[in-house]
Amino acid sequence: MKILSVSDKVETQLLTRGNTLLPTPPDIILACGDLPPEYLTELREFYSVPLYYIEGNHDIRYDDSPPLGCTNIHAQIITEQGIRIMGLSGSRWYNGGKNQYTEPEMRKTIRSLWFQLLQVNRMDIIITHAPPRFINDKEDPCHKGFRSFISLIKKHKPVWFVHGHIHSFFKTPADRLTQVCETKVLNCYGFFFFETELVEKQAKS
Numbered sequence: 001m002k003i004l005s006v007s008d009k010v011e012t013q014l015l016t017r018g019n020t021l022l023p024t025p026p027d028i029i030l031a032c033g034d035l036p037p038e039y040l041t042e043l044r045e046f047y048s049v050p051l052y053y054i055e056g057n058h059d060i061r062y063d064d065s066p067p068l069g070c071t072n073i074h075a076q077i078i079t080e081q082g083i084r085i086m087g088l089s090g091s092r093w094y095n096g097g098k099n100q101y102t103e104p105e106m107r108k109t110i111r112s113l114w115f116q117l118l119q120v121n122r123m124d125i126i127i128t129h130a131p132p133r134f135i136n137d138k139e140d141p142c143h144k145g146f147r148s149f150i151s152l153i154k155k156h157k158p159v160w161f162v163h164g165h166i167h168s169f170f171k172t173p174a175d176r177l178t179q180v181c182e183t184k185v186l187n188c189y190g191f192f193f194f195e196t197e198l199v200e201k202q203a204k205s
Contacts, residue, residue, distance in 0.1 A: 005032060007190070008032075008165065028051070028080055035059070044068075051071070075087070088106070088128045089129055101146075126156075134150075160194070161184070161185045164187070176192060
């Protein structure tokens, strides 16, 4: 599956006919937060593929103006073209605004999915807004990652863990990636295109 991941920064060139930013059209789009809902609507319509999203700490208009034709997968596990994808919105709590969670609140949200996680055994992709703690994150209260994401990675071994929230400049695509056990942790700030396949356990089930 060919995936376009986006977060935090509107990339108008992605909506330009004949652009050379992507090697090939995506099969799906994954949006990791802090983007205008209109932008997600435009991306879905431009590429004519499913768009799944979670919300960031600055996504305060989604309740009144959700992106059209797009699917919010916060605290859900969905299957798209055989690929299992889980979503978790929000950042660490820092001022009580929308889509902010304390560490115990995020752990509770993850525990609410225990039955679904038990059934799927292992995930293909997890998308979040915030990063895991000590992986790509920062030390200010807003941009610290979640420790519970580390436990999630170690226990369920997703092939990809894709997040936004951390605004960074990347000299090479490799700068975006951190390997954690069997999982590639990706900061998709702006946009990043990647491919994935069914993990072996799921392909045989």
